[in-house]
Structure formats: structure tokens, C-alpha cells
């Protein structure tokens with residue numbers, strides 16, 4: 001029997017409920033500690049907030065929640081390429097040709113299928129998967145048998161695991177990201193810790209390679225790919241006196257993005273001043289950290305998110 005409640009009822013916690021947000025079918029999870037909202041389209045986390053705390057994840061005030069379009073905010077899944085396909089390693093580019101090749105791959109705006117939902121004590125586990133590659137128009141050019149699923153576990157932290165299984169008979173190369181938009185008190189009051197001492201690609205200056213000397217304070221448009229990273233990055237937010245912890249697995253690369261003033265004006269579903277309230281730190285497999293899978297092999301990109309008091 002499904003654990004999902006189709007009705008509006010006062011919940012026993014934890015509780016999973018289906019709701020509609022404009023055109024999108026969503027799953028709303030409530031536990032004693034937190035609320036989580038996930039759109040079946042794109043398996044996109046839309047909201048994650050602990051009761052009595054500021055949201056951990058940012059959602060645009062201008063988000064459209066439309067069928068076929070990724071929602072601005074939350075945690076979009078970028079797969080099987082990240083960003084502009086033409087900037088990807090040749091072995092990734094060569095698997096895709098012709099047609100419309102959108103930024104960040106093919107699965108952000110398509111319906112995913114809910115495969116599992118389970119309440120275990122105080123925690124909730126959901127698994128969503130893309131439809132078989134041969135059945136989805138967007139994925140039809142991929143070899144049949146490639147599987148992608150996102151496991152979402154909410155306990156006292158939020159854990160996401162994105163697993164690709166190459167059930168095809170061909171070698172598969174891909175890049176990907178869990179494109180997390182974090183909520184911040186003010187971009188002027190945050191520092192990203194854990195990048196210092198590591199290489200990055202400055203995409204805004206001819207994709208030049210640089211080294212991050214110290215913890216990053218974002219003070220202009222920022223769009224960088226960091227490489228050879230340790231698992232843990234943190235966002236210290238002095239305005240909200242908290243530190244968001246981002247613990248990656250199956251990944252040594254991350255993208256840090258804030259559009260700042262003028263790019264904000266050109267972005268869809270994005271208020272002109274919203275750049276001050278968000279910061280993307282995206283857990284990724286990009287550039288030389290791409291994923292290569294022989295037939296039968298699988299890879300899991302994971303991230304665990306939580307926050308602590310800044311002093312703690």
C-alpha cells in the first residue's frame with residue numbers, strides 16, 4: 001500500500017503527501033524536524049527547511065512551476081552533461097548530437113517516476129527514477145538500458161544519492177551535478193570554506209586555471225569550477241549565524257555560481273535583486289572528474305546537507 005496521502009489531513013509525523021504546485025505534481029514530506037518538497041518533474045527538491053530555522057535551500061520568488069521547465073531554485077539535477085555540452089569532455093559530447101541541446105542536460109524538465117516511498121521511524125526515504133531511455137522522447141537518442149535514480153533520505157540531515165547504472169552495451173561518459181541553490185542572509189555576509197588551496201577554472205575569464213588562495217568571499221559575478229576537492233565544503237553565514245555543511249561523495253569537483261547584478265537581470269524566473277539571497281555550490285562530476293561507465297557498471301554522486309550554529 002502506498003504511504004502517500006492524497007488528502008489534506010492533519011498529519012501523524014512523518015508524513016508524505018501529494019500536492020500540486022501550479023503545473024507540477026509534488027511530494028511534500030513533513031517530519032518532526034523539517035519540511036521537504038520535491039517535484040516529480042526533474043526529481044527536483046524545491047524546498048528544505050527545518051522548523052523554526054531559515055530555509056536551507058533557496059527558491060526563487062519568481063519561480064514558475066511549469067511543466068517542461070526547470071524551476072529556478074531548489075536542487076535541479078543536471079545529467080548527462082553539465083552546462084554547455086560544447087564545453088564538456090569529447091567523450092561526453094560524442095554521445096549526443098543533433099536536435100536541441102539544452103544547458104545542463106536532459107532530465108531537469110521531464111517527468112520522473114516515483115519508485116519507492118518509505119517511512120522508517122523518524123526518517124523518510126523516497127526513490128525517483130527517469131523513465132526507460134527508450135521510452136522518453138528527450139532520452140531516445142541514448143542507448144537503451146541506461147538507468148538514473150535519485151534516492152532522497154530525510155533524517156536529521158538531507159541525503160541525496162544520484163545513481164547512474166549503465167545497463168546498455170556501450171561505454172557511457174557523462175558529467176552531472178546536484179545544482180543546489182542555498183539560501184543566505186546576504187551574499188555580502190557569507191564565506192565558502194574548503195576551497196582554499198585548490199585549483200579552479202575561471203569560466204568568466206576564458207576558462208583560465210587559477211588557484212584559490214583563501215576561503216572564498218563572493219564579491220562579483222562568480223561562475224567557477226573547482227577541482228580536486230575534499231568531500232566537505234561549508235557556507236559560513238554570519239548574518240544568520242550558521243554554517244551550512246555540504247558533504248559530497250563520488251565527486252571531487254564543485255561549481256560555485258552567483259549571477260550578481262547584470263546577469264540576474266537576464267535570468268528567467270529570477271528577481272533583479274535575488275542574487276543577494278542565494279548562492280549555488282553544486283556537487284558535481286565535471287571536466288576531468290567526469291564519470292565513465294563500462295556496460296554493467298554504476299556510479300553514485302551523493303551529497304548530505306545540514307546546518308550548524310556558526311560557532312559550533
Ligand SMILES: O=P(O)(O)OC[C@H]1O[C@@H](O)[C@H](O)[C@@H](O)[C@@H]1O
Nearest residue numbers: 083103104179223224255257282
Ligand atoms: O539558467 P540555467 O540553465 O539554470 O543555468 C544557471 C547557471 O548554472 C550554473 O551551474 C552555471 O555554472 C552557470 O553558468 C549558469 O548560468
